[in-house]
Amino acid sequence: MQLLSTMKLSCSKFLFGIGKRTLSLRTCTPLKENKSISALEENPLDDLFGRHHNYLRISLTERCNLRCEYCMPAQGVKLTKHQNLLTTDEILKIANLFVRSGVNKIRLTGGEPTVRKDIVDIVSNLKQIKGLETVAMTTNGLTLTRQLAVLQKAGLDIINVSLDTLIPERYERITRRKGWQRVMFGIDLALQLGYDPVKVNCVMMKNFNEDELTNFVELTRNKRVDVRFIEYMPFTGNKWDMDKMVSYKDMVTKIKSLWPDFAPMENKPNDTSKAWKVPDFQGQVGFISSMTEHFCGSCNRLRLTADGNLKVCLFGNTEVSLRDAIRNDCSDDELMALISAAVKRKKKQHAGMLNLSQMENRPMILIGG
DSSP, rough: HHHHHHHOOOOOOOOETTTBBBOOOOOOOSSOOOOHHHHOOOSBBBBBSSOOOOEEEOOOOOOOOOOOOOSSOOTTOOOGGGGGGGOOOHHHHHHHHHTTTTTOOEEESSSSSSGTTTTTHHHHHHHTTOOOOEEEEOOOOOOOOHHHHHHHHHOOEEEEOOOOOSHHHHHHHSSSSOHHHEEEHHHHHHHHHTTTSSEEEEBTTTTTTTTGGGHHHHTTTTOEEEEEEOOOOOOTOOOGGGGGGHEEEEEEEEHHHHOOOEEEEOOOTTTEEEEEEEETTTSSEEEOTTTTSSSGGGGOEEEEOOSSEESSSSTEEEEEEHHHHHHHHOHHHHHHHHHHHHHHTSSSSSOOOHHTTSOOOOHHHHHHH
């Protein structure tokens, strides 16, 4: 807690915690000096390793209309009581604070963000924040055919659709729900509305969907989609097993056996996805190699859970309750000092896949994609 006193944060009792044992802030007293956010910390979203965090992922809800087996434990999860979730006003307050401090991209996640009845209003209000350049959303795509046009009108800039199979029957087994055709229609609608590319997120696993790897690549032949293959990652309750993981290098090798000219593309400094492409295909492929070739050194992402906790690393189990700080009337300066102190505690890199599988963390459904 020495860093906190150095930052002159005087919210007196709070909230650094591990896993589910996040401590709550109880009281908030004025800062000793009246300082603006910029004066309080020159680069409040910079960590001790020189990484600047300009990308915030906000989970709007813990609820989802699917039950994907790698995301949600078989027994389900205990949802947070409604009164302990962030309100829409609190979400927008936090978003404004982060944008004022340098964030220029926000991604809305869940759960499933489209189950929020006010999802369109949230997008619209975010787009009105001066300095926010991009509002993106990750969705399972079930409701896109009825919601996407109005979301686009509200200002949604980027759409990611989670889809782990191109086989309808397998989709029902994986998600424990029907709806594969609706998802495919939603992807096509996104393309028709001009989203370029439409990003398709696919968690690749052995004895699960590995046999569809090249089918997903084939999807990029005539569609301007960016299929992003995600290495299977360990979270509480998802029964992670190293033997189920398909590595980035193994996927590339298999794809190149069918398309020898499959080649890497240039990546931007903060890209998590390693971009590849089959020449002459309209779309492209990416690999998110969190387990075998992590990209911690260029990470620019922070996460806000639906219950208001800040996670500075997807795999970290230390969280900070911004909800409690807001509800105890902390000022914007105090909130920013709290956020900055959390960012300064971010580690150089995550613990590695074998150690992560033994660490307590939230189930993915309670973190946000």
